[in-house]
Amino acid sequence: MSRRIVLIGHPRRAEALDIAIKLVRDLAAADVEVTGPADELEAFGVLHEPNVSIADCRESMDGAELAVVLGGDGTILRAAELVRDIGVPLLGINLGHVGFLAEADRDDVHATVKKIVERSWSVEERMTLEVEVSIDGRVVWKSWALNEASVEKRARERMLELVLEIDDRPLSTWGADGIVMATPTGSTAYAFSAGGPVVWPGVDALLLVPISAHALFARPLVLDHNSHVGIELLERTGAHAVVWCDGRRSFDIPPSARIDVRRSGRPVRLARLSTAPFTDRLVAKFDLSVSGWRGMGPAPGPSEA
Structure with a gap:
């Protein structure tokens, strides 16, 4: 088989099991191979399907056309960790609640497979952030984020005192519970x-x-988007903090630490099946009222998400 799709998901969701089997068998009928981590393929019950292979590392996923993700935004963020370095686009099938990063709905598996087989998708490159933590001028931790990097206090009773620096110039000192640095995606x-x-x-x-x-x-x-953000923790409060990237990767930092955040040169690629504008996605995901709108065309709804 010359075509390969990576399958990544949330096997603990019962509905994901049914969808995974439908997906694998529909793709097999179109002579498309499915690969992915062995433990997830086994949990999905598809490990022994004839067109399924194991890919337990980024390198073994290289060359795949897409990574199809079954789950919510948290699962898509986890999938991004696996494929960002090799540039495989992510196509999310939403099994969560809001699912802003997902492109397809759980009820549209057959239609989604049809578009995969026909290569009927476009790719958006989404900005990511590079994050570094330094102590006494020495970098002690590095990570990245698609949605956001946040600096937050560790102890409820202690407020952080932060000095915010933009492009090597100080802007303000804040007493705060923390700060969020986000991309447009986040x-x-x-x-x-x-x-x-x-x-x-x-x-x-x-x-x-x-x-x-x-x-x-x-x-x-x-x-x-090219700004360089620096955050310094002041020692006088004695408050410790934690740095989070996408709510998945974290590092505990002491007073006097410094956090540097800048745009990464390595984006995350999202596959899109729909040409609906972002406005319609907002209306559908947040269930916004558009009653009274008198513009041209149908009002946006869940089908435009």
Whole structure:
């Protein structure tokens, strides 16, 4: 078989098992191989299907056309960890609640397979962030994020005191519970919950959203996408913090640590089956009311997500 699709998912969801079997068998009928981590393929009950092979590392997934992800946004973020370095596009089939990163619905498996077989998808490159933590000028931890990197206090009773630096110039000192640094993709995730703006995916920008900051100048900021953000923790409060990337990878940091965040040169690639604009995705995912709209064409709904 010359065509390969990676399958990654959330096998603990009962509905994912049925969808995985349908997906594998429909793709087999079109002579498309399915590969993926052995433990997940076994949990899905498809490991012994004739067109299934094992790929337990990034290198063995190289050359695949797509990574089909069964689950919600958290599962898609986990899948991004596996395929970002090799550039395989992610196609999410939503089994979660909102599913902003997903492209297809759980009820559309056959239609999704048809589009995969016909190679009827486009690819969007989504900006990611590089994150470094330094102590006394020495880098002690590196990671990356698709949605956001956040610096948060570890102890409830201790507030962090942060100095914010933009492009090597100090901007402000905040007493806060933390700060979120988000991409446009992540503007509908943690940053949105913290009071940040929704940013369309085509906008090149980096968002900064303070978390419960005690300062007059503590509003969300929208920066140039090439801006370099530095955050220094002040020792005088004695507060320890934790750095999170996409809520999946974390590192505990002491007072006096420094966190540097900048745009990464390595994006995450998302496969898109629909040409519906981001506005329609917002309406569908947030169930926004558009009653009274008198524009041209049908009002957006779940089918436009």
